[in-house]
Amino acid sequence: MAGIYIHIPFCSKACHYCDFHFSINISIKNDFLKALTNEIKYRSTFLFNQTIETIYFGGGTPSLLNPMEIYQILKTIYNHYKLSESLEITFETNPDDVSEIYLKDLHNLGINRLSIGIQTFNDQLLKVMNRNHSSSQSENAIKIAQNTGFDNLNIDLIYSYPSKIDNLDFNTIYILQNDLEKMCAFDISHISAYHLTIEEKTVFGNWNSKGKLSKILDDNAIIQFDLVVKTLFENGFEQYEISNFARNRNYSKHNSAYWLGKNYIGLGPSAHSFKDNLRISNISNNKKYIDFWLQNDYSLIESIQNLEILSSKDKANEHILTRLRTKWGIEIQYIKKLISNNQSKIFDEQVLKNLNLKLIEINKNHIFLTQEGKYLADKVALDLFCE
Ligand code: SF4
Structure with a gap:
């Protein structure tokens, strides 16, 4: 099983x-799309024809693409990769880009998982964060998504x-309670918090x-994390990764594959690809990315990517880093074979040491974080890392 991640490196504002x-210079979008097409074709041999199970449009803001542009990207992928019949295609969108006609088009293109960047329903907070949408647009976006079959x-x-941003005071626990209440009232399958x-x-x-x-x-951060976990649990969500919660096992197949160490191809500026023991990191520079992929000489590919064995x-x-945060835990035997x-x-x-501190527990040869350990996941991972 393998996945494809596509980074759309544009946003309408920062x-x-x-x-x-990301860049707010959208004038180069057409050149980017041509460059991306070339990268899609070039990287098609990277995974030796492994079946692609998931495609993920992330960014940046993928919803700045129109349906025809998305169609062209998908068509190039369909023509150059072997795809699973139960392909999961996720598309990130901002609430202000959502309309019934747009989501119908996405649905017709085969996109079957939508991720909406709501962040909060507090309008004052949205404003001070420079988000481009209001809470009513968010609520509307969720309703439209559900009505169009997502x-x-x-x-x-x-x-x-x-609690204070740009000299404005925020009652953040009250805001969180309100956000959770609103989110849980919608019949949605997944929350990333x-x-x-x-x-x-x-x-x-x-x-x-x-x-x-x-x-x-x-x-206070711990109190808020506890509130998130408790409220989502009470509303039928399972915490299958520290920041990810699903109803009825509707896990993100794409992200789960990262955490389970599966191979993937990352396309677009700043995206990463991973195969067995090889990691490729694309350059985080739109102009250099575009210039490279628009010329026909790929012999200097190392100038726009970093290879790591x-x-x-x-x-x-x-x-350790990825599995510790998940419900699947660290496989002790796997680690032992590698060190x-x-x-x-x-x-x-x-x-x-971490068992004694009650930060982890062991079950069937796997290490899991305890609830206490989830507050200190990064520290526990650091402790377990091999030098
Ligand atoms: S949070 Fe999302 S929309 Fe906002 S600048 Fe970052 S990538 Fe763009």
């Missing part, structure tokens, strides 16, 4: 907290907002350094 790769629907939620991280090179990062923003305290130790650490006796001894010591 959200104040976002450090993903049963497999994800909503993105952000929590742990600063992310703790807001203040990244340095963003407007929020800048405001933070100037004292115009008060980051949430750790204790993963050692056995890297693979073990990758497994030396000495590393194995240190790994066992760290496992014991």
Whole structure:
């Protein structure tokens, strides 16, 4: 099983907290699409004809593409890859881009999973984050998606907002309660709930350094995480990854494949590809990406991608990093096969330490985070990493 990720590197405006790769210069979109077509064809041999089970349009803002542009991308993929009959195609969209006609077109193109970037239903917060939509547009977008037949629907939620942003005060626990209540009232199958991280090179990062923003305290972040987990559980959602919740086992097949270490191809600027022990990272620069893929000489491909050969130790650490956060847990035997006796001894010591701290538990030879451990997942992963 393998997947394809397509990064659409454009947004209509820059959200104040976002450090993903995107540009608001949409004038080069046509050139980007031509370049992307060439990359799709070129990378088609990367996975040696493995069957593609999932396609994911992420970004940036994929909903800046019109249906004809999406059709052209999918057509190129269909012509060059072997595809599963039960293909999951996910498409990320912002609420302000949603209309009945647009979603009908997406549905007719075979897109069967929609992810809407709601973030919060609080209008003042949306404004200060520089989001392009209002809460009523969000509610409308969900209703339209459901009416157009998107049963497999994800909503993105952000929590742990600063209590002060640009000198405005926010009652963030009240906002979160309201957001969860509204989200759960919709009959949706999936919620991705992310703790807001203040990244340095963003407007929020800048405001933070100037004292115009008060980051949430750790204790309050834990209270909010608990509230998310508890409320979603009570409303029928299973937490199958720290930030991902599904009703009726409607897991994201695409993201689950990442966490389970499956191979994938990443297309577009900043996207990554992964096969066995090889990782390729595309350049995070739209112009350089386009210039390269529009010329017909691919001999200098190393100028726009970075190749990394993963050692056995890297693979073990990758497994720890991704699987620890999931309901599938870390496979102890898999790790042991990849590391030396000495590393194995240190790994066992760290496992014991975290068991004693009640941050992890072991069941059927797999390591899982306890609820307490979920607050400290990054720290536990660091402890378990092999040197
Ligand atoms: S729309 Fe998404 S990718 Fe674009 S700036 Fe906002 S958060 Fe970032």
